[in-house]
Structures are given as structure tokens and as C-alpha cells.
Amino acid sequence: MAIKKHLPNALTCLNLLCGCVALTFILGMTPAQIEGGGPSYIFSADTWRPLVLAAYLIGIAAIADFLDGLVARALHVSSPIGKDLDSLADMVSFGVVPGAILFKLLQQVLPMYGLPLGLAYLAFTISIFSALRLAKFNNDTRQSDSFIGLPTPACTLVVASLPLILTYDSFGVSALILNPWVLLGLTLLLSGLLVAEIPLFALKFKNLTWQDNSLRFVFLLLSVGLLVGLQSAAVPLIVLLYVLLSVVRPAAR
Template identity: 75%
Template sequence: MAIKNHLPNALTCLNLLCGCVALTLILGFDAGLATFSQQPAFLRWHPMVNAAFLIGIAAVADFFDGLVARALHVSSPIGKDLDSLADMVSFGVVPGAVLFKLLQYILPQTQLPNSLAYLAFTVSIFSALRLAKFNNDTRQSDSFIGVPTPANTMLIVSLPVILAHDKFGLSGLILNPWVLLGLTFLMSGLLVAELPLFALKFKNFKWQDNSLRFVFLLLSLLLLVLLQAAAVPLIILLYVVLSVVRRPAKA
């Protein structure tokens, strides 16, 4: 069998590998999260920050596996199932683990029960529901219904990166248990909400067919330049707002 037939699945497996390694870094880290701000900026390679970068690689692999499969005309039901299984680890279990670890750190400093940290895995449960829904919803071929799991995960894994390079004094907000629990339930709901969102799928590069995508990408780039890691939650918010304000463009 030609090598090209295996290339999309190899990218999917790279996604899965990155998710597995990220998960070991997140759950295997026991030191206090305060160590984020106690090192020089160039040394802040915290395990959870490393995990976030691995998830970034997983997201890139996830984007290109489908693109490559379509370009090479080697799409298959096995590839689709493998993609969902990999996504469940990288974009389902990992975000739950990040929220769990953050809550596990902050809850002992409050009067709230430590067991509330396990509510973080609500995100993982709803990610599974989101992926199952996506696989069986014919409306989601050119757009999405509900926030995609990679977008949700990029928002959540950006939190440790923001903590590591907190130039805007956001640590107190991020490490507030009510904020973390609120984010858990908000994003869980948005994963399965009947909310039409555009997809970053370009069938051509004409402005009239992709104006919404181009505007989103340009604004996202501007936010990243200005705010760096702190821009990620705003980019996800921008994605939702632009989708709500203007229905998904038909490409």
C-alpha cells in the first residue's frame, strides 16, 4: 500500500502521542503552581506549559490529517474513527486534567471541599458527547454546531501559559476557584450547544467566499502580537462572537 495512504493516520497518531505525553506531564506534576512566577522568563518551562505546547502540536496535526486525507483522496471510516479517538485524549481528557490540576492546587487554600476538583472532568464528558455528536451530525460538514473540542482545549491549556508569563496580572483571576468552575460549566455547555460556528476550511482564497475567516485570522494575529498567550481566551471568544453576529459563510 502506498505511503500516502498512511500519512493522514500518521498525523492522527502524532495528535494522540502529543496528547498522551501532555497528560503525563499534567497529572505527574505535584509542585505548587506558584513556581510559575518564581523563575526568570526564559526558564519558565513548567511541565504544564510544556503540555500546552504539545497540545498546540496536536491541534496542528489534527487540522492537517483531514486536509491531507482529502487532498490525497484517501479518506476512510477507520481514519474518521481514529481521529475521534485521538481527539478524545488530546482535546477531551487533557483539558479536564488541566482544570483538575489547577483546582487541586487552589481549593486547599479556600474553605471549599477539595473534591470539587473532580468537577473539572465535566469538560471531558461533554467533549466525548461533542465528538459523538459531530460524527453523526450531517449539518457539520462545512461548519460546526457547538464549540469544537480543539478550540475549547486551546483556551484551557492557555491558562498555565498565561500564569507562567503573566504580564497583565491575571493570576488572581485564573486561580479563583469560582472562575475555574464557572469556566468548566460554561465551556461544557458550549461544546454541545446548538450554536452554529464557522469552520476554518478554505476551498478557495477569494475574499467574498472567506471574508469572515480572513477577518478572524487577522484579528487573531493582532491579538497574539499584542497580548501573546493572554490573547488565546479572547480569540476563542472572538470566534464565538463573530459566528453569532454573522452566520457561517458558505464556501
């Protein structure tokens, strides 16, 4: 029984560990050697390797974050300490890490556009709004079976997908992603979505009937299709799909 009691918290600690290790890769990233200049720069695949490793770790963190709640409900061992621990771990893996990834991306590209490096610190806007999001979640009774605002893991998966897309770019979107105004705009958009009063469905299955879970099943099927077809480039589209389905089918939550 003692092992069952601590299993959800162990998964939460795995989430936290992955976030901490991801930060070591991100913050240890050195400025890239760039071929060319101006907006026509070319980065080698090695440039993004630390961020790619961090992205994989964040994927593991997201799985652990999903499982800790699932296991806690299944074993009936939820506790206030577990809830607080979950938020603290999420603040690292899904608050500090996405800000750090965007910071490093902006550090790479701002000089190529003749823009001041100080703009890179705006990346941590997403960390601040993640903290606000987590604080709201812990004190909002409306979010027991659904979400109000974009969950921090979903936000972070969008950011973490960027270095993967840059490394395995089969669709020629690197130039778009590496535009500093696009990165700054994405930062502000995601920050706003984190605290927006938008009801979003949760992937919590009380049963497996189509009637009660049609929206979730449709979302999962479309997500798998996007992942098969677009691989890492599908992640931002999946999160966009998640928001759109929530807005279009609010009654299905």
C-alpha cells in the same frame, strides 16, 4: 501511493502521542510550595512548568489535528477508519487533557480558599462533554462544512493557555485565573458551549477568494493581531472572537 494513504492517519497518531505525553506531565505534577496563604498566595513560575510543557504539546496536537483533515482532503484518501481514529485521538488530546489541566489547577487553589478538594473532580465535566461533542459530530450530517457547538480543539486551547498566561503574566490576571469559582465557571461554560446548538464556521478554504472567505480572513487577521499584542493571553479572546463572529455573521459560513 501507500505512503499517501497513511499520511493523514500518521498525523492523527502524532496528535494522540502528544496528548498521551502531555498527560504524563500533568499527572506527574506535585503540589506546589506556596508562599503566603489564603487568596493572596503566590506560586513560583516552576509550579506551572509541567502544565506549560503539556500546553506546548497540545499546541502541536492541534496543528496535527488540523493537518490530518487537510491532507486527507488534498490527497482524496478519507476513510471511515480515519474518521474514527481522529475522534479517538481527539478524545485524549482534547477531552481528557483539558479536564486534567483544570483538575490540577483546582487542586492547587481549592485549599487556599478552604474549599474541599473533591470539587476538583468537577473539572472532568469538560471531558464528559467533549465525548458527547465528538459523538454528536460523528453522527450529525449538518457538520460537514461547519460546526454545531464549540470544536474540542478550540475548547482545549483555551484551557491549555491558562498555565502559559500564569507563567508569563504581563497583565496581572493570575489572581483572577486562580480563583476556584472562575475555574469552575469556565469549566461549566466551555462544557455547555461544546454541545450548544450554535452554528460556527469552519476554517476550511475551498478557494482563496475574499467573497467566499471574508469571515475566515477577518478572523485570521484579527487573531494574528491579538497574538502579537497579547501572546498567550490572546487565546481565550480568539476563541471568544470565533464564537461572536459566527453568531454575528452566520450567513458567511
